Amino acid sequence: EADQNAKQTEKNKILFEQYKKDVTELLDKYSKLAIKNNVAQTKEDSNIIISEIKELHKQITLQAKESEQKINNIKEEKFSIEDDNANNNKSNQAAIGIQTSLENLENKLLKITNIKKKINDCLTETETIEKQISSFSINNQDTELSSLKTFLESLKDQKKNIEDQKTELYNLDPEIKSIKNDVDHHKKNYEIGIIEKIKDTATTNKDELESIKTSIESTIQNVISSFNANDLEGIKINENVEKYNTEINDIYEEFIKSYNIMTDCLETVSKEPITYAQIKNTRITAQNELLKIIENKKKSNSYLDNVKIKEVDRIITHFKNKLDNVKDKFTSEYSNINKGFEDISKSIENVKTSTDENSLFDILKQTKNAYMGMIGKTYYSYKDEAENIFKNMVKLAHSLNIQIQNNSGINLFDNVNIAVLSSLSSETKDTLKFIPSPENEPEIYTKIRNSYDTLLDIFKKSRDTHKKEQDTLNIMNKNQHLYEKIHASNELKGALSDTKYKKEKILNDVKLVLHKFDELNQLTCDSQNYDTILELSNQNQIKTQIDNYEQEKRKFGMDFNVATVEEKLDNIIKSIEKLENGHHSSEKKDSNIQYNSQLNEMTELFNTEIKIIENKIIEKNSLIDKLTKMRKECLLFSYTTLVATLKSKVINYSEFITSATKFSKKYLEYINNRTDSLNDDIDELQTKYNLNQTKKHMVSNITHITNDKNNLIEKEKEATQTINNLTKLFKINFSNADANILYYNKLQITYFYSQLQKSIESIKQLYRKVRAFKLSNIYLINEKYSDISKQFDNILQLQKNKLTENLNNLKEIEQYVSDKKRIFLYTVNENTNFNTLKEVYDNIISRENKAHDIENVNNKESDNIMLYTDTITKLTEKIQDILNFVTTHENDNNIINQHIQDIDENDVSKIKEILKTTIQSFQQIQNKINEIKDQFYGNNNINSIIITISQNANYVKTLFSKDLTIENELTKIQNRLENIKNAAFENRSEQIAKYVNTIHNYVEQQFNKIENNPNQNEIDSTMENIRNYNNKSKVKLQQISNYKNEYASIITEITNLIALIKSKYGNNNVSYKFAIKHEKDAQNIFSDLNKSQNILTQSINKNNNSIEDLGYRKQGIHNNNNLHTINKHQEISQIKYPNNTYHNNTYHNDNDDAKYKNYHHSNSDKTGSSKTKSSGDSIKYAGAIAVGLVACYAIANFNKKDDTNEVDLENDEAFCHESESKYFERDDEVIEINMNEDY
Secondary structure, eight states, X not given: OHHHHHHHHHHHHHHHHHHHHHHHHHHHHHHHHHHHHHHHHHHHHHHHHHHHHHHHHHHHHHHHHHHHHHHHHHHHOOOOOXXXXXXXXXHHHHHHHHHHHHHHHHHHHHHHHHHHHHHHHHHHHHHHHHHHHHTOOTTOHHHHHHHHHHHHHHHHHHHHHHHHHHHHHHXXXXXXXXXXXXXXXXXXXXXXXXXXXHHHHHHHHHHHHHHHHTTHHHHHHHHHTTOOTTTTTTOOTTTTHHHHHHHHHHHHHHHHHHHHHHHHHHHHHHSSSOOHHHHHHHHHHHHHHHHHHHHHHHHHHHHHHHHXXXXXXXXXXXXXHHHHHHHHHHHHHHXXXXXXXXXXXXXXXXXXXXXOHHHHHHHHHHHHHHHHHHHTSSHHHHHHHHHHHHHHHHHHHHHTTOEEXXXXXXXXXXXXXXXXXXXXXXXXXXOOEEESOOSSOOHHHHHHHHHHHHHHHHHHHHHHHHHHHHHHHHHHHHHHHHHHHHHHHTGGGOHHHHHHHHHHHHHHHHHHHHHHHHHHHHSOSOOOOOTTTSOHHHHHHHXXXXXXXXXXXXXXXXXXOHHHHHHHHHHHHHHHHHHHHHHHHOOOSTHHHHHHHHHHHHHHHHHHHHHHHHHHHHHHXXXXXXXXXXHHHHHHHHHHHHHHHHHHHHHHHHHHHHHHHHHHHHHHHHHHHHHHHHHHHHHHHHHHHOOTTSOOOOOTTHHHHHHHHHHHHHHHXXXXXXXXXXXXXXXXXXTTOOHHHHHHHHHHHHHHHHHHHHHHHHHHHHHHHHHHHHHHHHHHHHHHHHHHHHHHHHHHHHHHHHHHHHHHHHHHHXXXXXXXXXXXXXXXXXXXXXXXXXXXXXXXXXXXHHHHHHHHHHHHHXXXXXXXXXXXXXXXXXXXXXXXXXXXXXXXXXXXXXXXXXXXXXXHHHHHHHHHXXXXXXXXXXXXXXXXXXXXXXXXXXXXXXXXXXXXXXXXXXXXXXHHHHHHHHHHHHHHHHHHHHHTGGGSHHHHHHHHHHHHHHHHHHHHHHHHSOOHHHHHHHHHHHHXXXXXXXXXXXXXXXXXXXXXXXXXXXXXXXXXXXXXXXXXSHHHHHHHHHHHHHHHHHHHHHHHHHHHHHHHHHHHHHHHHHHHHHHTOOOOHHHHHHHHHHHHHHHHSHHHHTTTTGGGOOOGGGTTTSOOOOHHHHHHHHHHHHHHHHHHHHHHHHHHHHHHHHHHHHHHHHHHSSOOHHHHHHHHHHHHHHHHHOOSOOOOOXXXXXX
């Protein structure tokens, strides 16, 4: 009994071990099932989050695109226009506001770009995780679950990040809308500012037009103001006033229509609500109306000028008609006088051979009377009247700013007489030159030209008349000489005739002397005023000579006249006539002697008186000769003094003209160049720095200054021509010149000198204008550069703000990277899993990239600083160049300063000061640039932070690269293991056992079939099939050998990797544990492949035996078929249940001769079967216990996971390791569990 108990106890122990083993296997399978379900659920959760992330990414991308489109639409809207009216305070402020808003939009656009980058990074990370999840194998569920949970947490983080980006993006939308509203508001103000400026311009034009409207009559009065009543006799002054007022009112009405529309425009835009488009259209309407207003204003100005021109033309026409009438009268009298002179000439011609004293005397008397009658005519007055009329015409032309010059360059205004004298002395025909000179000569020019020709004709004919007068006088003198010769031969004919003759002769001599004196008396020594020309000493000398000349003239006396002389002589002649009458009536004989004595006495008295008169005549002639000589000497002295003085003055004036013209051209050229340079600077700055606030510089008063320049050139030509004329006069040899020639040459010199002075004055005025233009434009150019300096100051402030923000961000990044570095080191030391390290590493790299982005921005700003410095230096040099130009040319103008002494140097001083101020402002900007350089780039402030960040990041990269190398190797090995596991799955021992069982089941069936119905063909077919199975098995053997080689290679790599990990981190590292696990997996699978190799080898050997057996059967070698059948059943049964077959090494029976003899049925088999059935009943109870244990284990395990939300990696590893080891170590059996059937 004790033995039985002991046996039963041993049996129970065996059964318990078996139950324990079965329960362990069940627990293992249930654990795997639970992990599989958990893996599936985790995968499903991960896929849901991945889908949500992708959907969020799609939504955010669409929203970002919409936001970017909104921003780009706002940015693309053009609001500024090229219009001077846009330069007003409201529009300028609006433009600044728009620019600020656009800069804010740029910031929003950068934020959107950053959001897009972040969500793309999230999507990329998510897709990477998705690929890793999809690549997990179902045969490594414990590792997969841990990784899946890590990925799930990472996906949750990515989802949170992308949701945060979505919130940030959606928060930008109202900000963009707000900025758009601001832009719209500023755009409205920009347009309204233009409209208001246009309205102000229109109001100014309205005031000016109303002033013009009331200026018609005053314009006409200004035209006639310089004339007296006699000049305007026969002219209706206000004849066309009503017509002019009507026409100017029509222009005014058109103007008011546009002005009222513009007023309505301003009222329209002042009302709310109103859209920007409506305001813009209103502004366009206002601009169009302004163009009409300006056009009407130009019309009014032009009309007023036309009124003046029409009135001038009307009066000039009147004067021309008046001049033509004078010419007609003059021509008539001219013809009569010429006829009288011809008659005198003919009369004298008829008696030039006569010896008849009486006829000669009669002709002499007749011709003298005729001559005296002709020279008393009024034809000289016609000449003066014609000259006065033409002077009035020149005055009218001058009122229209028309200058008239003759061929000699003499300006006819106030110098008509000089011009006419110059023309008369010229052999060429004198023509007029009009300044300005239009292409098509107007009618008024033709009228003046024709009137000038009329005046010249009158003067020429007057000169001809004067010449004929002199010629006639000479003929008469010849006739008188003839008469005197005959009279001398006939004086014995009678004393009376002699005395009468002497009387007439002496009276003629007296008249001739008086006539000569009268002519001389009309001529002055020098009546010119030389105060502004000659030195005082020269003036005094000329004055002394003039005083001496005038004193000598006064010696001529008032008692010497024709009436007194004639009266004295007539008294004597009357006595002689009385004596003659008494003598003829006397009858006394001795009366002849008495009468002869008396006659002699009277004749002597007469002759004495004649002698006295002749002496006086001689005295007066001597005085006249002396006066003539004194006048010539005076004229010669004044002429030579004038020439000597004016030569140096003309040279000085020539230098002044050259200098003034040169500097004026230089000033204009410099202003144009500076303006072009400034505008180039503005274009360049707008392109580089978007400085749209500074408008281009338009040269002020360019039309006027161009006219002034042209006038200056004309004045220079006039002055040069005048200087040339003076130079010609200076070169004339005047030592032997006639006094009158000296006089007229001196008149021309003084005239040309006065004209030169007028030209000089004009050049001075024009130079002053050009100089004022230069200074005013330099002032405006400086203002533009000053504006640029202010805008640069704003740019620097924005740059400083940006750099300050970047510096603060870098400091934050530096602190963040430093903190993360410490966390990374702690994580490495604590052997945290790789994903935690990677998360820290990714955060550091992300911040490092952000730091490099900031570094790129800062480098760009550093480049900008260099550009700013270069730009500021160039701009400063340009302002300094302007300052140098002003200073140098003001100092170099000594010649000009000698002539223009009333220049206000304060203007130059002010310009210099504002230029210096602008230079200081640019220097201050340069100082700010240097401050920014020192603050942000000095001492490597920013660079040192970036270097620190890079050093910390590189340190982390170095550490992480080691872990990453190990991790990559582990991942690579794990992937290779998974790939080989999957590839070698069909060659694992469990699958090979199934495959071998299938073969042997087929062999058993065929043997049964052949046993029951022997058939040679069936035997052949079976033998062929078994051979095919063997060939296939040999192929599998080769595959198994290849896989073993692969695993041997992997095991070597793992061993080396384990040595590397252990050398770096020891054996308490996560990577080390994973490597150990991979090594055990590889070794287990290698062992299992050995097992598969053995199974296939045994199967091939067994099949060879079966083929051999079938061959024996075919040849009838075997005799005991029943025994063979029993033994065969036993063998097949053992093959079907390899737990006994393989364990007992049935396939390794080397005794081939006895293998068919040893198959038999025994009682022990039956006993075994009975035991097996009894064991089956016991297993059912054990199964129930196992189900309970498995359930309890699963619940406990899952509760633990729910509480901690973590998997104990080491315990799970141990469990999986142990299970897999047990799985691969069960060489003695293969258990098939049908969960539905058994449990």
